[in-house]
Amino acid sequence: MTDGALARGRATEAAPSTREPLIDVRDMTKVYGEGDTAVRALRGVSLRVQADEFVAIMGPSGSGKSTFMHLLGCLDRPTSGSYRLAGQEVSRLSRDELAAVRNRRIGFVFQSFNLLARTTAQENVELPLLYAGVPRDLRVQRARALLQQVGLGDRLGHRPSELSGGQQQRVAIARALANGAPLLMADEPTGNLDSASSAEIMTLFRELNRRDGITVVLVTHDVSVAAWSNRVVTFRDGLIIDDRPSAEAVPRRVRESMLGTAPALEARP
């Protein structure tokens, strides 16, 4: 974590595969504002993520993690640089095209859940399907199956206010999966949760990654959360300064204490 250039060098070594990466970001920059008040949130970030990787992004506050996630999630456009998602250049797409990419190809999970209040879990999960133009009966069926998958089969008609934080986040994950996106992005998904709920959510992410081959990129401040991933990317001052397998990045003690809880959960069908 000391030498940025070295870290970047290692990042390329870490992904020597000839497969087309799912995420291929080159020299991405993001500047907020103009002139004297301009903030250079990202100052030239390059990152490749292969399909079915599980990447944790860490780094101090203000280092540009969320900014980067929003760009990866196609919620925003970079100031410069390129972003190829599954081979398609998406950094210069129009608003409507970006909406379609968000709808079909990316599932986004937020720290604050962002469920629609006074709307049932079922309807929240249906939301992306609604914008995808999926017919009603199919929508209902798929949302129900997803909620069952995240362990909320008995909470379909509950509103967010009637669910615990962990349950709300699972609804949000079900929603992110609704359109069968191969990529799941999460910005501090456990930030508002206690450690037990965090472990549940992380188990779910790993299950989705291992069993369904969904690529997961998540931001966390918590090393014990990063322990669930298989790659840790570290940001500082708008640059990637470190990128290594979590086996190296996360202290062994943390990994063992966290993952010790996992097999029981993982045994779930």
Added chain:
Amino acid sequence: MSIVNLLRIAWQALRRNITRSILTMLGIIIGVGAVITSMAIGAGAQAAVLAQIESLGANLVVVIPGAITSGGVSLGTGSRTTLKLPDVDAIASTVPDVAGAAPYSQTSAQVVAGGMNWYTVIGGTTPSYTGVRSWSVAQGRFFTSAEVDQAAKVAVLGNTVQQNLFPEGGAVGSIVIIKNVPFRVVGVLAPKGQSGFGRDQDDTVMVPITTLLDRLTGQTWVQNFFVSAVTPEAVPAVVDATERLLRLRHHLTVAQPDDFTIRNIADVQQVRLATSQTQALLLAGIAVVSLVVGGIGIMNIMLVSVTERTREIGLRMAVGARGRDILLQFLVEALTLACLGGLIGIAIGVGTAQGSSALGHWPVIVSPFSILLGFLSSLLVGVVFGFYPAQRAAALDPIVALRYE
């Protein structure tokens, strides 16, 4: 996104804040209600005036004697005795485009039949009167020209008189006594109802003009001439030609003023028609103003709603809503508000029109067109005033919206 889903989302959003939604609709409700009511009252008044014109007789021109000026003091229109019976015949036979001309004089008298009596208006005229004033005979017949020439003692009863003197029927063929003169009833007129001036037109008895002048009033002049033109367009020409003819017949020099007055009844009624139209227009103006105020109310609430739901908008965009989806969502919400308000306004407008008609005894006509207009104007208000807030919502940046506190 399908319209069903858009409507469902709108309905849920509006139900969430029922009081606010209803208050927002109030402007539209009042506006549309005013549109419906004003059009119903306007149309009713117009129809009533048209019906009055109809009942007066088609394309009617009235000639009355001119005023006597005695030492600079006018004794009032109709106080002169210049109109004579032969004048009518001259008008009928020489003025072009005249459909008919009839003299008319009247007096009031007690009419006695058997044990009954009734105080009414006795009108003297000729058979042309039926055509000129659009009267028809319900029983028996009208008197004939021959009977006019002979000053025959025959009478035709108005409906009201018949009902009061002969409640059991059998009027035709009976004898009625007017000022000690016995008249044989030859017919009964079909009912016509109230005149434009609130008088019961059926409360009358018609006798030959000659009989009236000779036996009942002793006058040698006629009070009015009724002249009808063949078409409404011919009325002005008939007025002019009649004036020229009468001046000639009355031997008036260029310096002398008319010793008669010619009134175009349609003109008088047109003025009343125009007045009722002006009133309706005024009401319509009020309706438009309150529709605009209602629209501004909708715009205001929609702007508040967009601000309140900024995070929701951000979230919807994050899961794939395009700007157009968001635009439609809020537009449909505004439209739902406006149309619901419109429908309630239509109900209230129809209710108010019928209610005021029942209470105020004036005619109203609720036309399907006014209902359509009311609904369309609420729709228009919804689109016009809903568009800007919806546009603002659609233009939001997903990240900015998601981060909005």
